[in-house]
Amino acid sequence: MNVLGWTTKHGPWPQGVSCGHHAGLFVLLTDADKGRERLALQVQCFKAEWDLMPVAPTADLSFLQAQRLAEDVDLQEQMRRLSGMGQLTVSLTKAQTTLSKPTSGRQWIHSRKAQHDEMLQDEQILRSMVAGPKTALSSLRHQADAVQCDLLIKQQDVALTQERLITQAAAIDTSPNASLFVTGPWPPFGFAKLRTDHAAVT
Amino acid sequence: MTYPFEINSAAVQDALAHVADDNNRVTIDPETVEQDLARLVLGLMEFLRQLMELQAIRQMDNGALTDIQEEKLGSTLMRAEAAIHDIAAKFGLTPADLSLDLGPLGKTI
Numbered sequence: 001m002n003v004l005g006w007t008t009k010h011g012p013w014p015q016g017v018s019c020g021h022h023a024g025l026f027v028l029l030t031d032a033d034k035g036r037e038r039l040a041l042q043v044q045c046f047k048a049e050w051d052l053m054p055v056a057p058t059a060d061l062s063f064l065q066a067q068r069l070a071e072d073v074d075l076q077e078q079m080r081r082l083s084g085m086g087q088l089t090v091s092l093t094k095a096q097t098t099l100s101k102p103t104s105g106r107q108w109i110h111s112r113k114a115q116h117d118e119m120l121q122d123e124q125i126l127r128s129m130v131a132g133p134k135t136a137l138s139s140l141r142h143q144a145d146a147v148q149c150d151l152l153i154k155q156q157d158v159a160l161t162q163e164r165l166i167t168q169a170a171a172i173d174t175s176p177n178a179s180l181f182v183t184g185p186w187p188p189f190g191f192a193k194l195r196t197d198h199a200a201v202t
Numbered sequence: 203m204t205y206p207f208e209i210n211s212a213a214v215q216d217a218l219a220h221v222a223d224d225n226n227r228v229t230i231d232p233e234t235v236e237q238d239l240a241r242l243v244l245g246l247m248e249f250l251r252q253l254m255e256l257q258a259i260r261q262m263d264n265g266a267l268t269d270i271q272e273e274k275l276g277s278t279l280m281r282a283e284a285a286i287h288d289i290a291a292k293f294g295l296t297p298a299d300l301s302l303d304l305g306p307l308g309k310t311i
Contacts, residue, residue: 105276106269112279113259144298 003061004028004042005054005187006079014044020063023070025079028052029063046086046187050155053082054187055194073194082192084155086185087138090165091148092126094118095177122147122178129168129180132161138190150190158185240293244286245302251282 004017006025013019013028020027028045032038038057046052053075055061061069069075102108123140126147130137136152153161162182169180230238258275261267267275287297 102276102280104273105278105280106273107276108280109255109258109262109272109276112255113262116256116259 001029001031001063002033002038002059003055003063003066004030004038004045004057005052005192006075007045007049007051007053008079008083009049009051011048013048014041017041017045022063022067023075025075027063027066042187050086051083052187053079053192053194054189055192056189069194078193082152082188085152085188085191086155086158087150087152087188087190088158088161088165088182088184089148089150089186090126090130091146091181091183092122092129093146093179093181094122095179096145097177119147125172125178129165129172132164135161136191150188152188152191153185155185237293237295240290241295241299242302244290244293244295245300248283248286248297248300249302251279251286255279 001018005028006023007028008025010026011019016030016032018029020029028041030038030041032041035058042052042054042057046054102111119142126140126149130149130151138150140147140149151161165180165182230242258267258279262272286300290297290300
């Protein structure tokens, strides 16, 4: 069985999830072997109680490994930090524009420089959109057409945070082909610090 | 003022894929060993090429390159990228497949 995460609540948990106990916390376990199936269960558990310190769905962390992990990581302290918290994933996406094929090396390197400058500008825009008092942020991630990050928020702050994002997005001047997507709230994957010297599980 | 809200399933899928993509890790499978090794080697080559590209952009920002040097560097990096992508295609790999997940260090590309 693989570990989905830790919680302070006893459940009830969705079908396919069983519950163990160690380090003063409940451990949620599943037989599901696909990352996507485990993720779906984690989201269900999270929605039920807003009390889940998740491991990465693809981590394949066994109950035994989780017990060893508790020797190196202060799970209780982590749980206190994440209980009642979820994450919003905020993504600034730009529609890909079709560029003419560069005909020279100089033209090519200048087009790459323009893309690079645009990426830095997008990072700046995203940072200013998500910045707020007492907001914990993950590091920025880049995709071909997007830059994104995660925000750690309290359950009671979801509506307020979404409203703040809308206001800030409206106030910031972006190009017309830019869109802001907010996904969540969902388990705080980006904020569970479960790494040890032996293994990385998030 | 109104805002155009909609559920964008692609954005949700991207966010889900970030934590649940089973194909992100570098694995060597006996059935696909050639492709897996090619992915690893070409991924590292593309990573190094991108580092050189960033270094070239930094030099351009500092005004350290002449037009001729920009042309030479640009041509070299452009052809190197095309060559890496061509070899990758021969192993059935797309440019996106060359992004290697280094766990807590993030992705190479």
